[in-house]
Amino acid sequence: MIVIGLTGGIGTGKTEVTHVLRELGAVVFESDKLAHSSYEPGTEAHGQIVSCFGEEVLSDSGFVDRNALGKIVFADSARRRELEEIVWPATRKLALALLKEEENRGTEFVVVEVPKLFESGWDKLADAVWTVESPRGEVNSRVEDRSGLDESEIDARVAAQLTPEQRIEKADVTIMNDGTLEELRTQISRIWDSIPKNQSK
Numbered sequence: 570m571i572v573i574g575l576t577g578g579i580g581t582g583k584t585e586v587t588h589v590l591r592e593l594g595a596v597v598f599e600s601d602k603l604a605h606s607s608y609e610p611g612t613e614a615h616g617q618i619v620s621c622f623g624e625e626v627l628s629d630s631g632f633v634d635r636n637a638l639g640k641i642v643f644a645d646s647a648r649r650r651e652l653e654e655i656v657w658p659a660t661r662k663l664a665l666a667l668l669k670e671e672e673n674r675g676t677e678f679v680v681v682e683v684p685k686l687f688e689s690g691w692d693k694l695a696d697a698v699w700t701v702e703s704p705r706g707e708v709n710s711r712v713e714d715r716s717g718l719d720e721s722e723i724d725a726r727v728a729a730q731l732t733p734e735q736r737i738e739k740a741d742v743t744i745m746n747d748g749t750l751e752e753l754r755t756q757i758s759r760i761w762d763s764i765p766k767n768q769s770k
């Protein structure tokens with residue numbers, strides 16, 4: 570099985586890339602979604618988040634209120650690291666179990682999408698790392714439109730991630746998402762075609 574780690578800053582186009590890779594036959598896991606499920610009520614991480622951040626980060630139904638938690642952690646890097654120390658190991662455990670399942674199933678290509686792939690050490694789980702990068706101005710307007718985060722909230726998340734230059738230097742492949750979605754699709758197909766197939770370990 571070949572594991573591709575897909576990274577890139579907030580809003581650079583990682584999800585669009587995963588849509589194309591799914592169509593090309595890869596199984597895709599998104600770490601943001603795994604992270605959210607790692608702290609559902611009843612999990613160890615949920616209890617740790619309540620101990621660390623208090624009941625004020627819970628909604629009436631007992632789920633972690635990500636909006637409230639985000640406001641705390643993106644205003645204070647020490648608090649953000651406390652959250653990462655809880656969530657990253659819990660998410661990694663979920664990801665490792667899913668990777669094992671795919672390996673047992675005989676899947677050839679798995680893509681794991683992780684915004685902070687290098688920061689969290691997940692690059693070591695991947696056979697190759699691809700980073701998706703996009704011009705900053707375009708990123709901000711797209712993320713504002715889609716997520717409702719304002720410019721200063723986006724800037725705070727960007728500041729808590731490696732710079733594009735650092736990711737590009739560390740990655741095996743850089744996908745420059747600075748054109749149309751059709752151009753992005755063509756670029757991905759070309760990179761995909763260059764991977765030797767049926768080379769699973």
Ligand SMILES: CC(C)(COP(=O)(O)OP(=O)(O)OC[C@H]1O[C@@H](n2cnc3c(N)ncnc32)[C@H](O)[C@@H]1O)[C@@H](O)C(=O)NCCC(=O)NCCS
Nearest residue numbers: 578579600601604635638639653656683684685726729730
């Ligand atoms: C802080 C939380 C509660 C905010 O939830 P929210 O629904 O607003 O955002 P969501 O999880 O959908 O993430 C959206 C984007 O924010 C950015 N982001 C999320 N966590 C971080 C972080 N620790 N540092 C920098 N950027 C981050 C990423 O680009 C991500 O794609 C949530 O992101 C979280 O639990 N983060 C901790 C886990 C983590 O570090 N995940 C991302 C890196 S692998």
Ligand SMILES: Nc1ncnc2c1ncn2[C@@H]1O[C@H](COP(=O)(O)OP(=O)(O)OP(=O)(O)O)[C@@H](O)[C@H]1O
Nearest residue numbers: 578579580581582583584585711715748749750753
């Ligand atoms: N080349 C492009 N042309 C037009 N729109 C684009 C392009 N690339 C991405 N988008 C749009 O920009 C938004 C952000 O892209 P996407 O969700 O793929 O980014 P992401 O890296 O997954 O974001 P996040 O880090 O928040 O998860 C989406 O609405 C997407 O459709």
